[in-house]
Amino acid sequence: MGKIIVTDLTRFSNPDKVCIAGIDIETGKCIRPLPYLSIAECEKLHVLPGTILSGNFTKRLQLEGPHQEDRNYQNLSFHGSCSLDEFKKALEYGLVNSIEEGFNIELERNQKHIPIKHDLNRSIITLKVHPITITIAEDSYKPGQIKLRFCERSNRWFNYMPITDLGFYDCAMKHHKDDDLDRLNQYIKSQKEAYLRIGLSRSYQSPDGRQGYWIQVNGIYTFPDYFKEIRSYA
Numbered sequence: 242m243g244k245i246i247v248t249d250l251t252r253f254s255n256p257d258k259v260c261i262a263g264i265d266i267e268t269g270k271c272i273r274p275l276p277y278l279s280i281a282e283c284e285k286l287h288v289l290p291g292t293i294l295s296g297n298f299t300k301r302l303q304l305e306g307p308h309q310e311d312r313n314y315q316n317l318s319f320h321g322s323c324s325l326d327e328f329k330k331a332l333e334y335g336l337v338n339s340i341e342e343g344f345n346i347e348l349e350r351n352q353k354h355i356p357i358k359h360d361l362n363r364s365i366i367t368l369k370v371h372p373i374t375i376t377i378a379e380d381s382y383k384p385g386q387i388k389l390r391f392c393e394r395s396n397r398w399f400n401y402m403p404i405t406d407l408g409f410y411d412c413a414m415k416h417h418k419d420d421d422l423d424r425l426n427q428y429i430k431s432q433k434e435a436y437l438r439i440g441l442s443r444s445y446q447s448p449d450g451r452q453g454y455w456i457q458v459n460g461i462y463t464f465p466d467y468f469k470e471i472r473s474y475a
Contacts, residue, residue: 275301
């Protein structure tokens, strides 16, 4: 029996399914429980970022590509919520200086995927970025949708990155529909610290033929405060 602190609560195109990942309290390793949970299961387990879950986590026989964090699970149960300091510590177990460092690759300008043949042993990392560099904006290619812009500590900018953080995305979309993204952006920029959980999708081939693992923003967390509307899975 192990315990994890949930650090990633991510959405799918199927709104009833949720992917969670967390940090093992004893080892500091990242664990992604599979199969994916339903929204109803998340509600039952009170799953939000910072939730402590216990369960029997066992390594899957066939791990795919960089998704070496995948684990089978049994007997998931709720064990309360961690403290702010415990949550920050969990995030920092995966801390790297850049996406290139975290995924051991040199990216071309505007490259947003890891090629399918690139050898990797992880699919989730943490970046610490300055909050003032974070901006949620409308996707210029898909009006009505939103993307994230941010700058790494290496001074590299990433533009129009997909947001898969479920609670953050739902909150930001509500503000976008109300023409009020500025309020959310201003709040983020007012904070002292920000951490981004950066994940890789499952293998996907884009319409132009590029196949690989696409970079996405699994979690957006600010300190010392967070926007109270954000943390929800409903």
